[in-house]
Amino acid sequence: MMIENSCAFTGHRPQKLPWRYDESAAGCVRLKAILAEKIAELADAGTTTFLSGMAEGTDTWAALAVLALREKNPALKLHCVLPCKGQADRWTASARALYFSILEQADIVTYVGEDYHKDCMLERNRYLVDHAAKLLAVYNGERRGGTAMTIRYARKLGRETIIIDPSSGLVVHEKPL
Numbered sequence: 001m002m003i004e005n006s007c008a009f010t011g012h013r014p015q016k017l018p019w020r021y022d023e024s025a026a027g028c029v030r031l032k033a034i035l036a037e038k039i040a041e042l043a044d045a046g047t048t049t050f051l052s053g054m055a056e057g058t059d060t061w062a063a064l065a066v067l068a069l070r071e072k073n074p075a076l077k078l079h080c081v082l083p084c085k086g087q088a089d090r091w092t093a094s095a096r097a098l099y100f101s102i103l104e105q106a107d108i109v110t111y112v113g114e115d116y117h118k119d120c121m122l123e124r125n126r127y128l129v130d131h132a133a134k135l136l137a138v139y140n141g142e143r144r145g146g147t148a149m150t151i152r153y154a155r156k157l158g159r160e161t162i163i164i165d166p167s168s169g170l171v172v173h174e175k176p177l
Contacts, residue, residue: 001131006049007042008081008128010150011058011138017166031138031166036065038136038162038171043069043076051079051128053121054087054102056095058138063102077107081131083124084116125150134160140167 019025023032039050039062052063063078070076080103088099103109112124125146129135135154139147154161158176165172 002133003049003131004133005047006051006132007039007047007134007136008051008053008132009059009062009136010053010125010128010147011062011164012140012147012166013055013057016140016142016145017057027167030169031164032061032065034164034169034171035061035136035138036068038164039065040069042134042136043073047134048075049077049079051081051132053124053128054080054082054099056091060098060102062136063106067102067105078102078105079108079110080106081110081112081124081127083120084113085111086116121146122149126153129154129157129159132159134162136162136164138164138166140165
């Protein structure tokens with residue numbers, strides 16, 4: 001059930017990005033700025049609901065950008081869509097603290113499933129696309145992986161897709177056919 005005026009996020013976890021977990025790296029700082037700018041543009045154009053799968057990296061950075069914008073625009077809503085209850089169980093203490101802080105500030109938290117199983121991330125990604133009019137992705141062009149599959153699924157459903165290349169910062173905006 002697609003929600004009008006909504007945008008879901010997908011993108012790589014830190015280990016697939018050139019700077020890995022070094023958020024002070026110039027590329028990471030630039031990517032976060034581009035991501036925040038695109039989210040602000042979407043909000044200015046009428047997008048009010050943002051869906052984050054809350055994985056480390058892109059999803060978390062996008063959620064933080066929405067929360068920052070919501071301070072100035074309380075009409076914005078953050079919907080966290082989690083694959084299972086224990087998503088962050090194996091993360092570092094600092095990553096878990098950030099994760100739970102974001103969840104506490106979210107307008108809606110949805111668990112796609114109770115327990116971890118091999119397809120729970122795929123189910124979460126499909127939920128994100130099924131419930132959003134647009135997809136904002138940080139994508140390095142890899143053919144395999146969850147981000148690639150989520151983009152293909154969004155295209156198949158005719159969703160507007162905005163893709164940010166994490167290395168170059170190039171943004172490609174794909175309108176549905």
